[in-house]
Amino acid sequence: MLKLFKHFKVNKILLGSLFVIILLKTVGTLYIPTLTADIINNGVIKGNIHYVLRTGGIMIVTAVFTGILAIISTYFSSNLSSTLSRDIRSKIFSHAQELSINDFKHFSTSSLITRCTSDVNQIENTLTMFFEMIIPVPFITLVGMFLAFSKDKYMALIISIAGTIFIIFIMLISKKVINLSNKIQVGLDKINSRVMQYISGIRIIRAFNQEKHEKELMDNAFTNYADINVKLNKTFAVVMPAIMAIMNVCAVAVLCFGTIRISRGTMQVGDIMAVIEYAIIILVYLVMAVIVLINIPRASTCSMRILEVLQYKPEIVDKKVTEAISNNRKALEFRNVTFSYKDAEKPVLKNVSFVCESGKTTAIIGATGSGKSTIGKLIPGLHEIQDGKILINGVNTKYFSQKNLRDMISFSSQKAFLFSGTIVDNIRHGKKDATINEIKSAAKMAQADKFISELNLGYESFVSQGGSNFSGGQRQRLCIARTLIKDSDIYIFDDSFSALDYKTDAKLREAIKPRLKNSIVITIAQRISTIMDADQIVVLEEGKIAGIGTHTELLKSCPIYLKIAESQLSEEELVC
Structure with a gap:
């Protein structure tokens, strides 16, 4: 002892x-x-x-x-x-x-x-x-x-x-x-x-x-x-x-x-x-x-x-910034990134490269196990890559402290997790000094204000651990509100719209556009309807990039994307 x-x-x-x-x-x-x-x-x-x-x-x-x-x-x-x-x-x-x-x-x-x-x-x-x-x-x-x-x-x-x-x-x-x-x-x-x-x-x-x-x-x-x-x-x-x-x-x-x-x-x-x-x-x-x-x-x-x-040495250790951070137009770049989970037989991502610019939405789509969510987790440094670079404004993210890196990012995870407390507490988790007006504004953008106002206690309603007293769609909207309330350079939505119906999904995406117009937005999804309007779509297959382009471009140039689209969209939507 x-x-x-x-x-x-x-x-x-x-x-x-x-x-x-x-x-x-x-x-x-x-x-x-x-x-x-x-x-x-x-x-x-x-x-x-x-x-x-x-x-x-x-x-x-x-x-x-x-x-x-x-x-x-x-x-x-x-x-x-x-x-x-x-x-x-x-x-x-x-x-x-x-x-x-x-x-x-x-x-x-x-x-x-x-x-x-x-x-x-x-x-x-x-x-x-x-x-x-x-x-x-x-x-x-x-x-x-x-x-x-x-x-x-x-x-x-x-x-x-x-x-x-x-x-x-x-x-x-x-x-x-x-x-x-x-x-x-x-x-x-x-x-x-x-x-x-x-x-x-x-x-x-x-x-x-x-x-x-x-x-x-x-x-x-x-x-x-x-x-x-x-x-x-x-x-x-x-x-x-x-x-x-x-x-x-x-x-x-x-x-x-x-x-x-x-x-x-x-x-x-x-x-x-x-x-x-x-x-x-x-x-x-x-x-x-x-x-x-x-x-x-x-x-x-x-x-x-x-x-x-x-005495356990963490896998990711903070390092001092050794390069100047540009104040020009923000950009996030994956440059030849390869990553594999511990004890995995093969890499999850292999030589992945793409660039996300501010004011534009980059969508990532692919089959289950293609590495979509892994990309979302690598950006805030939840895992450390084995090869390649992830750059923000030209600076390798490994030279940022974890705190500074995550201060720039708002992340909505695939699993909609809520903390025990009130709705206000959960949304304010994204921004500690948020006012009640800011909280309500974020909830409106996330299409959560309507069901919250129908609760007896409104925004002061109790949330059980994990949000088990709310439906999957309600949990997702509350988590999206928590993500939106934070002022960030980068917003990541990791399959955050999957539990929403198509109508709510469309309303939400339209409502958040003004909020995200000057930020880098990354949307990870399996539903093409969620990402059709993205400025660029990255298609993954078994950890590799199978295609990059707009929805229209990929329908013509990427067989994998076309196959996904044919399984989800009607013939009229494909023609459009």
């Missing part, structure tokens, strides 16, 4: 104060048995009531003082632990923001969620217990043993033997606990993955009547996780009885040996009471230490999993 903690700053004043408070608390804890021995030897046995009352008063003050210090130390340790866990989560999230789509696939969404929640919770809880139960142990043990030796070295030796057995026992059991802890976290990842998949795919599961099959898969994940926990609990089940056995044997040995010493007149009753209390305090703290130590392997596993994320 130390490797993880090196990545974070700790409040040194608070940490130092915690150490001092814990030290004072342990002094008070060990001082009480000494006072007990003093009361018995010099007060009770001698019948000195005044001495008993005076020393008893000191004991009460010491106990109250120690209790107050215990409360303060718990507050400080909780504060340190919760602050650190907050910083860990923040750093995981910040680093995740820099990861590419491929990087996310490397970890999986469910695993990242587990690392950011369960793993951090495990570290936080262990750290809190560490401050309270581990830090005092060396001082308690050393000073307690010294005080015990000052009373009787033979009985102190019994306590030393018990402590040594404790340490050996923990060393033997730790290896097994570490191995099981690793398996538990992996099992938790699998459960989260299955639950997320079930929830997100519930409609498909029910449509194909696969509830029973999914339940079997879930039960397998739950059973495997439970089996590992049972094994771990079996290990813990051995720990506590063994600890109690050591404590009881130690206490009996001290009592027996102490009785012999008292009968011989070599030891006072108060001293044996003090030694027994020292033994109990030392062993209790060792027991608490054991509880923490058997959790440390699991916390260490969690810290390694978190470090794996924090």
Whole structure:
């Protein structure tokens, strides 16, 4: 865990104060048995009531003082632990923001969620217990043993033997606990993955009547996780009885040996009471230490999993701009771009070249799997190309920071995703300082204003996660409104009109023309009716450009485009 903690700053004043408070608390804890021995030897046995009352008063003050210090130390340790866990989560999230789509696939969404929640919770809880139960142990043990030796070295030796057995026992059991802890976290990842998949795919599961099959898969994940926990609990089940056995044997040995010493007149009753209390305090703290130590392997596993994320080098790294950016007419160019997904057998795009100019619409069409959507994802830098260049105003996009690049782009993805909140919140996601008038204007252009106004709460209507309380067409229009509200140099619509009927599609495209007249517009679609009016159409086939031109030109020069057109348009439309 130390490797993880090196990545974070700790409040040194608070940490130092915690150490001092814990030290004072342990002094008070060990001082009480000494006072007990003093009361018995010099007060009770001698019948000195005044001495008993005076020393008893000191004991009460010491106990109250120690209790107050215990409360303060718990507050400080909780504060340190919760602050650190907050910083860990923040750093995981910040680093995740820099990861590419491929990087996310490397970890999986469910695993990242587990690392950011369960793993951090495990570290936080262990750290809190560490401050309270581990830090005092060396001082308690050393000073307690010294005080015990000052009373009787033979009985102190019994306590030393018990402590040594404790340490050996923990060393033997730790290896097994570490191995099981690793398996538990992996099992938790699998459960989260299955639950997320079930929830997100519930409609498909029910449509194909696969509830029973999914339940079997879930039960397998739950059973495997439970089996590992049972094994771990079996290990813990051995720990506590063994600890109690050591404590009881130690206490009996001290009592027996102490009785012999008292009968011989070599030891006072108060001293044996003090030694027994020292033994109990030392062993209790060792027991608490054991509880923490058997959790440390699991916390260490969690810290390694978190470090794996924090130390992971993102696929796409920001670079400084090395060329001057022209303020002239904006242009986007793909120059001999080749791209393949990780572990793919062949490239998705092969030597793709075309130019998009501002004030014009470039449409991209092709069969499923031809690489249309991939082009849309490459422009904002969601993936890094293997060969070629993507240029904006003559500058290679790899020399832009990801923030600056994406500030220039408005992107409407193929999957219309909405965030949990209100309609206003979702549209404003494209422009944080957007006014309500700007939001309504964007919604009107996206042909969403009519259905929004029919809702009881209008623009303040609730949107569930993913927008599941809206139809596919409504979700697309809200996402288009979110795209339009942002002032951008480049607008990308990745099959964003697919769920709209032809009439709404036509109205929307006509309505957004004034908004986009000075920008680069890229429309990716499978419907020819959506792109017929584009200034240029790029036709893709198996990752290669099969043709570039206007609708009329491609009908004459590109057989692939003609085939697509014949499958979608009437003879009259083809002639036109």
